[in-house]
Structures are given as structure tokens and as C-alpha cells.
Amino acid sequence: MAPPADFSKKTYLVIDDFSDMRSVMRSILHSLGVTRIDQARDGNEAIGLMERRHYDVVLCDYNLGSGKDGQQVLEEARHRALIGVDTIFIMVTAENTREMVMGAVEFAPDNYLAKPFTKELIKTRLAKLFERKSDLAEVNRALVAKDYGGAIAALDTLIAGKPRNLAELLRLKADTCITANRYDDAMAIYDEVLEGRDLNWAHLGKGRVLFQQKQYVAAQEVFERLLELDPNFIPGYDWLARAQFAQKAFPAAEKTLQKGAKLSPRSVERQQRLGELALSNDDREVAESAFDRAVAFAKHSVHNHPSIYAGLAKAKSANDKHVEALKVIGEIDKTFGDDPEAAFYKASTTAVVKRRKGDAQGAAEAFAAAGEAMNALGELASPQLALEMVKTCSELGEPEKATGYLRTAIANNHDDHAFLAEVMHVCEESGIAEEADAAIRAIQQDVVRTNNQGVRLIKQGEFGAAIELLRQAADEMPANKTINLNAAKACIIKMERNGTSPEEIQLVRRYIERVQHVAPGDWRLNDVQTRLQRLATET
Amino acid sequence: MDFSDILASSIHDIKNSLGLIFNSLDDLVDDPANQLADPRKASLIKHEVQRANNNLVQLLTLYKLGNAQLAVRIAAHNLEEFCEEVVAECQAVCTALGLDLDYDCDPELTGYFDWELVRGVLTSSIGNAQRYAHARIRLSAAEEQGMLVIRVEDDGAGFPAAVIDLLPDDGQPDWSSESETAPGTSRTRLGLYFAHQVARLHHTPEAFGRIGLSNAHHLPGGCFELWLP
Numbered sequence: 001m002a003p004p005a006d007f008s009k010k011t012y013l014v015i016d017d018f019s020d021m022r023s024v025m026r027s028i029l030h031s032l033g034v035t036r037i038d039q040a041r042d043g044n045e046a047i048g049l050m051e052r053r054h055y056d057v058v059l060c061d062y063n064l065g066s067g068k069d070g071q072q073v074l075e076e077a078r079h080r081a082l083i084g085v086d087t088i089f090i091m092v093t094a095e096n097t098r099e100m101v102m103g104a105v106e107f108a109p110d111n112y113l114a115k116p117f118t119k120e121l122i123k124t125r126l127a128k129l130f131e132r133k134s135d136l137a138e139v140n141r142a143l144v145a146k147d148y149g150g151a152i153a154a155l156d157t158l159i160a161g162k163p164r165n166l167a168e169l170l171r172l173k174a175d176t177c178i179t180a181n182r183y184d185d186a187m188a189i190y191d192e193v194l195e196g197r198d199l200n201w202a203h204l205g206k207g208r209v210l211f212q213q214k215q216y217v218a219a220q221e222v223f224e225r226l227l228e229l230d231p232n233f234i235p236g237y238d239w240l241a242r243a244q245f246a247q248k249a250f251p252a253a254e255k256t257l258q259k260g261a262k263l264s265p266r267s268v269e270r271q272q273r274l275g276e277l278a279l280s281n282d283d284r285e286v287a288e289s290a291f292d293r294a295v296a297f298a299k300h301s302v303h304n305h306p307s308i309y310a311g312l313a314k315a316k317s318a319n320d321k322h323v324e325a326l327k328v329i330g331e332i333d334k335t336f337g338d339d340p341e342a343a344f345y346k347a348s349t350t351a352v353v354k355r356r357k358g359d360a361q362g363a364a365e366a367f368a369a370a371g372e373a374m375n376a377l378g379e380l381a382s383p384q385l386a387l388e389m390v391k392t393c394s395e396l397g398e399p400e401k402a403t404g405y406l407r408t409a410i411a412n413n414h415d416d417h418a419f420l421a422e423v424m425h426v427c428e429e430s431g432i433a434e435e436a437d438a439a440i441r442a443i444q445q446d447v448v449r450t451n452n453q454g455v456r457l458i459k460q461g462e463f464g465a466a467i468e469l470l471r472q473a474a475d476e477m478p479a480n481k482t483i484n485l486n487a488a489k490a491c492i493i494k495m496e497r498n499g500t501s502p503e504e505i506q507l508v509r510r511y512i513e514r515v516q517h518v519a520p521g522d523w524r525l526n527d528v529q530t531r532l533q534r535l536a537t538e539t
Numbered sequence: 540m541d542f543s544d545i546l547a548s549s550i551h552d553i554k555n556s557l558g559l560i561f562n563s564l565d566d567l568v569d570d571p572a573n574q575l576a577d578p579r580k581a582s583l584i585k586h587e588v589q590r591a592n593n594n595l596v597q598l599l600t601l602y603k604l605g606n607a608q609l610a611v612r613i614a615a616h617n618l619e620e621f622c623e624e625v626v627a628e629c630q631a632v633c634t635a636l637g638l639d640l641d642y643d644c645d646p647e648l649t650g651y652f653d654w655e656l657v658r659g660v661l662t663s664s665i666g667n668a669q670r671y672a673h674a675r676i677r678l679s680a681a682e683e684q685g686m687l688v689i690r691v692e693d694d695g696a697g698f699p700a701a702v703i704d705l706l707p708d709d710g711q712p713d714w715s716s717e718s719e720t721a722p723g724t725s726r727t728r729l730g731l732y733f734a735h736q737v738a739r740l741h742h743t744p745e746a747f748g749r750i751g752l753s754n755a756h757h758l759p760g761g762c763f764e765l766w767l768p
Contacts, residue, residue, distance in 0.1 A: 020559055021559075024559065024562040024563075027562075027565075027566050028562070028565070031565075031569055094551065094554075094555070112655070114655050115554075115555070115558055116554070116555075116557070116558030116561055116562075116592055118561075118565070118589075118628050118631075119565055120627040120628050120630060120631060121624065121627065121628045123627065124623060124624045124627045124628075125624070128620060128624075164617035164619075164620060164646075164649075165617070166615070166649070167614065167615030167649075168614075168615075197615075197651055197743070198743065198744070199613070199614070199615075199651075200613075201614075230611070231607075232607075232608075232609070232610035232611070233610070234610075
């Protein structure tokens with residue numbers, strides 16, 4: 001038996017669009033001794049409350065009427081860090097929403113509560129969840145600090161005690177190992193689990209590791225087998241499509257995503273990827289309907305982005321609906337205001353649509369505006385924008401104009417293989433595949449050489465030279481994670497040996513900020529941050 | 540939208556109404572100032588509402604299974620925690636009926652199953668036992684013959700032969716058969732069919748899940764068994 005949990009000290013938020021259900025939930029919680037309950041009738045109200053107060057428990061109905069659904073509330077709350085890992089988020093589902101919720105790619109609630117439920121059920125569930133959360137407190141703290149080594153160590157301690165939720169802990173440990181780039185450790189866990197039982201998450205994990213290790217054929221086999229075992233396991237489709245994409249099997253990847261999107265349509269990301277693929281495969285109708293859905297579901301999502309509208313506009317214009325396309329572009333302003341990325345997408349898409357419509361002058365003007373918007377975004381522009389620019393340039397018959405942007409994008413992401421695969425795909429379509437391939441190779445060699453030389457200089461103790469070299473490279477490639485991290489490391493090692501200087505601490509902070517901007521979850525960040533903090537407190 | 544979709548969505552609505560009735564009855568039972576009904580009677584009404592609700596959930600689940608829309612989430616679970624939850628859920632009604640409900644399970648026992656689906660099977664099986672038990676219902680879980688077996692037993696008169704015959708010892712039960720019209724079997728049929736389907740959704744390369752019915756296992760009355768690989 002779990003130790004009796006104290007329900008009364010915690011704060012609760014109940015989200016349901018149905019006032020009867022809210023009062024049922026409230027009276028159940030009252031009967032368990034709960035006094036601090038807030039209520040929200042829709043997603044926006046709930047987000048507003050979470051902005052102001054911390055909740056220990058959020059009970060959220062999946063179906064919230066016309067606005068955000070429960071999954072979107074969860075995504076926004078986690079994405080904006082309105083609730084921490086210490087908050088228990090329970091998704092209340094009806095049996096007809098069970099599958100929709102399970103299609104979620106990124107964020108899963110702590111528990112599902114199927115309607116109808118009794119007060120006794122809520123009581124035992126909550127008691128169990130409170131117990132779990134307190135066991136995982138240390139792991140969660142480490143995860144929030146991105147101290148993956150610490151999280152894995154804490155998990156190992158828990159696992160050694162052979163607790164009841166062993167499988168859950170192993171799963172979390174394997175996930176953490178993947179995030180920390182410890183692929184062999186993750187693989188060992190999945191293999192061990194799979195020896196006992198065909199569990200879908202372990203198959204998926206195994207495929208993910210193989211994918212990260214660029215063994216795309218093997219990864220694809222694992223995902224295919226997974227979907228044979230469990231055709232309703234939605235993340236399997238997303239990953240299979242990725243493995244197919246990496247092997248340039250574009251029509252197959254599209255088919256796979258179509259299946260996933262049919263089973264679980266309410267994912268903005270899935271619909272958008274399907275739309276992009278369908279557009280490049282010239283399946284115009286599939287593209288339009290996928291983007292239609294993406295735009296509709298994105299409306300209430302924290303992941304709403306101008307690129308989704310841009311995709312819909314291009315799909316419509318591919319189907320010769322240019323007027324509708326321009327109307328969709330008009331929505332970008334209304335939705336995103338004067339966001340600089342929005343300005344870029346608006347201009348680049350307008351250029352494409354007007355060109356197809358035969359309005360050469362309008363296209364040229366918009367194209368110029370796109371270039372300006374791109375330059376205005378400066379050094380930290382997302383690499384996706386450069387890709388979009390390549391597409392736009394080639395659509396306007398001037399693919400060579402894109403090479404500058406392309407070089408920047410490649411230099412900033414020389415070791416991001418998924419991104420480089422996308423670059424190649426776009427360039428093949430634009431007829432500049434050879435140039436792109438050559439550029440990728442040349443830039444990669446260049447970056448790797450600089451990087452290795454910097455690392456060698458550090459080892460030889462020639463910090464001044466190392467810092468000079470890496471600093472220059474980092475300024476040329478401000479969004480390159482590896483270079484910026486190594487530049488930061490060079491400064492840190494020097495300061496650890498020879499004492500600190502405020503200028504260098506400032507410099508390291510800038511490198512870290514750059515990496516945080518382009519890759520907030522990078523597994524190498526924690527080490528650099530911890531060491532910087534130690535140095536900063538010494539002075 | 541064809542007729543079965545309309546049926547499914549109506550069932551869904553009815554189920555939600557029943558859910559509200561159920562929870563309002565809960566309030567009524569808990570309210571000391573309640574003058575309307577004595578708590579025991581209200582508990583018994585709750586029991587019937589819950590049964591009806593379980594039936595509807597089973598229907599909807601089977602409908603989705605028929606459309607290949609049912610996603611099964613099999614994961615490792617601790618059986619004691621599971622039994623604890625099932626017993627907690629059924630306790631109030633048992634108390635009102637004057638029945639003693641408990642569970643017996645090794646605290647270390649782990650099994651692989653879909654928590655919600657199996658919970659549905661067991662609450663409905665306990666709901667059935669509540670009708671026939673004399674004074675006791677026992678839920679138990681154990682590992683036997685390399686499988687997980689969960690039993691619901693009562694100390695009533697046991698299943699009539701006609702019900703036990705619904706499940707032949709070997710091979711597939713014949714759900715379409717119209718021959719046995721013994722009293723009491725029709726009501727149990729949906730529950731058994733649902734349990735059978737849920738059991739079959741649990742499988743490994745070596746074995747499929749199955750259900751069994753017998754009498755006088757440990758307690759003198761009926762014994763429902765769910766075997767999971």
C-alpha cells in the first residue's frame with residue numbers, strides 16, 4: 001500500500017468546458033480534503049491561470065470545445081515552462097479520444113484518466129502519482145538543469161532498488177541516454193527489454209538509436225517491424241518516414257506519413273511534414289489538404305508558425321488557386337504581427353505565388369523584400385529560412401542567388417545530418433545538387449579542420465592561438481553549435497589554468513547564448529555552463 | 540457517417556449522461572444532510588448505473604476494435620498497484636451490498652497489459668460477482684504456467700452450466716450460437732465477449748491471452764480467470 005498522501009496541501013487546476021463536469025471534479029476533490037482548486041473553462045483561461053500560479057496537479061479534459069484541445073494546453077504549458085516536471089498533468093479522456101491523445105509526438109501527460117471515473121479511482125491514482133513524483137524529484141531536478149549524467153546516476157540508484165515501476169525507469173533512462181548521446185547505453189537497455197518482451201517503446205527506441213547512428217536501413221527495418229506488431233503506434237510512422245527520407249525514398253516517406261496522419265490527424269508537425277513532402281513530390285492535392293489541416297490545428301497551438309501558412313499558400317498556388325494563396329499569405333500578418341520571420345515568409349511566398357501568377361514585377365519586389373527580411377534577421381536566422389530562400393530563388397529562376405545563403409546554412413550546421421539531408425533534397429529539386437554537394441563537402445572539411453586544429457592547440461596548451469582560431473571561426477559561423485561550444489571550452493580551460501578575466505567570461509557567455517538559441521537541448525551545454533558558473537563565482 | 544457511427548456517438552452521449560448521474564449519486568451518498576434517499580439504496584442505484592456504463596464502454600471499445608481503430612497500450616505494470624486500484628473502485632458498492640472485497644497478490648508481481656482495458660474487464664467481472672456473491676469477493680493475481688492469471692472469485696452458488704458452456708475448454712468460443720437461451724446468459728455474454736477480445740489483444744509470438752470460467756476454485760462460488768502471456 002502506498003503511504004497516505006496528503007491531498008490537502010496541494011494546489012489543483014481543473015480544466016473542462018462543461019460546467020457539470022467541473023463541478024463533479026470539484027466535489028470529488030473536496031471529498032478528498034482538497035481546498036485549493038481553480039477552474040478554467042477553456043485552454044486560454046487555463047494558460048492564463050498557469051501564468052500566474054503554480055499548480056501541483058492539473059486535471060485537463062482532452063476535449064475543450066472549439067479552442068485549444070487538452071494536448072495543446074499541455075504542449076503550451078510545458079513548452080513555455082508554465083508547469084515544471086514537478087507538476088502532475090492528468091489528461092481526462094473519453095474512449096473516443098484515447099487514440100488522438102496517443103498520437104502526441106513530443107509531450108505526454110503523466111497519466112490518463114478515462115471517463116467515467118469514480119472518486120476512489122482518482123484517489124488511488126493521485127496517491128500513486130504523488131509517490132512517483134517524489135521518488136523522481138532528484139532525476140527531474142537534474143533533467144531540468146540538463147545535467148544528464150546526474151539524471152542517469154540518480155536513475156541508476158532508483159533502478160538498483162528494483163522498484164515497482166522498473167520498466168518506466170528503464171524507459172526514462174534510455175530516453176535520457178539518447179539525449180545525452182550515449183547511444184550504446186540506450187541500445188543496451190532496449191535490447192535487454194526486448195529480450196523479455198516485444199514492447200513498442202523499446203522497438204521505437206532501438207530504431208531511434210540506429211537512426212542517430214545513421215544506420216538508416218537497419219532503423220527502417222526496426223520501424224517496419226514495429227508497425228507490423230502494432231499498426232496503431234503512431235510515433236512509429238513519424239520515425240519510419242524519417243528513416244525513409246534519410247534514404248531519399250521520398251514517395252515512400254510521404255505514404256508513411258499519410259498513414260500516420262490518417263490515424264492521428266491532430267498533429268501540426270506531422271501535417272506540415274506531410275505537406276512539405278507532398279509538395280516536393282508534386283502531390284498537390286495531398287499537400288493542400290495536409291497544409292489545410294496543419295493551419296487549422298496550429299491556430300490554437302504554441303507551435304503555430306508562419307512557415308505553415310507559407311506551405312498552404314504554395315500548395316494552393318500549385319493547384320492554380322493563386323487568389324486564395326494570396327489570401328492565406330494575408331493571414332500571416334494578422335496572426336503573427338510584425339515578427340521578422342513572418343515578414344520573411346510573407347515576402348518569399350508572395351514572390352513565388354506572384355511569379356506563378358505571371359506578375360513578374362510583383363514577384364521581383366517581393367523577392368527583394370525577402371532578401372531584406374533575411375538580412376534583418378542577422379546572424380542567428382534559423383537554417384530553415386536559408387532553405388526556404390533556396391526554394392524561392394530557384395522558383396524565380398535564379399538558383400545561383402541562393403548559394404550565399406546556402407553556404408551560411410551549411411557552415412552553421414555542418415554536423416547536423418538530418419538538416420544536410422534536407423538541404424540536398426531541396427537542392428536536387430532546384431537543380432543545384434552538384435554545387436550543394438560540393439559545398440557541403442568543402443565546408444565540412446573546412447570546419448572540421450579548423451575545429452580539430454583548435455582542439456589540438458588546446459591540448460598543447462597554446463590557449464591564445466586556440467582561442468584566436470576558434471573565435472574567428474565562431475564569428476564566421478555564429479550558429480554553429482560545435483564551433484561555438486569548442487570556442488567556449490578553449491576559453492574555459494584557459495581560465496581554469498591561468499585565472500579568469502571578465503572579458504573572457506563575457507565571451508564564453510556569448511558563445512553559450514548562441515548555442516542555447518539554436519539548440520537549447522544540446523547535451524554538451526550543461527558541462528560548459530557548470531564550469532563557467534564555477535569560474536564566475538571564483539572571481 | 541453510417542448507422543453504426545451514429546449508434547456509437549449516441550452511446551457515447553448516453554454514457555456521459557450516466558457518468559453525471561453516477562457522480563451526482565456519489566454526492567448524494569456523501570451528503571449527511573441528504574433527505575432524499577438512504578445511502579444504501581443510493582449505492583445500489585450507483586451500482587446499476589456503473590454496470591450500464593461499463594456495458595456501454597465495452598460496446599464502444601468493441602466497435603472500435605471492429606474498425607481496427609483501437610490502439611492497445613501494453614506496458615509493464617505492478618499487479619499489486621493494479622489490484623489496489625480495482626478494489627478501491629469497487630469497494631463502495633460492495634460495502635453497500637454487505638460484501639467483503641479484498642485482493643491477494645505478491646507485491647513484486649509484474650505483468651504486461653493495457654491497464655485501462657484490463658481494468659474494464661475486471662470491474663465488470665466484479666460487478667457481475669456482486670450479483671451472485673453471498674458475502675465475499677476476492678481478486679487475485681499470480682504467475683502460473685508461465686502466464687499471468689488474474690481471478691475474480693465469489694462465494695455464491697457458482698456459474699450455471701449454461702454459462703460455463705459458453706467457453707469450451709479448447710478452441711474458440713462460439714459467440715454466434717443461438718442454441719443456449721438459458722436465463723442469465725445473455726447479460727453475461729457481452730461481458731464475456733469483451734473479456735475474450737481484450738484477452739486476445741494480449742499476445743506474444745508464443746501465446747495468446749484467454750479467459751476461463753470455473754466453479755469453486757478457492758472460494759465456493761464462480762471463478763472468472765483472465766490469462767495473459
